[in-house]
Amino acid sequence: NELLHHENSGLRDTLTAKKQRKNAGKPLNLQREEEYHSSATFWSPSKFERAREREAEKQHQEEQERLAKLNRKEL
Numbered sequence: 267n268e269l270l271h272h273e274n275s276g277l278r279d280t281l282t283a284k285k286q287r288k289n290a291g292k293p294l295n296l297q298r299e300e301e302y303h304s305s306a307t308f309w310s311p312s313k314f315e316r317a318r319e320r321e322a323e324k325q326h327q328e329e330q331e332r333l334a335k336l337n338r339k340e341l
Contacts, residue, residue: 295321
């Protein structure tokens with residue numbers, strides 16, 4: 267009984283670790299070619315915000331393209 271309990275707890279720990287790795291987010295693309303000048307780069311909160319806005323705009327654009335493709339397919 268104790269051996270089964272130990273095995274179950276080990277399996278639960280493994281499953282939890284696997285789920286945590288699966289939920290990792292995508293990296294935010296902060297580096298733009300025209301903004302990068304040297305090896306030492308500092309990111310301000312406004313640059314993070316602009317990068318998030320670019321990412322949101324990109325996702326919105328992809329969603330619009332996907333919907334347009336579906337509409338063309340239905341016609």
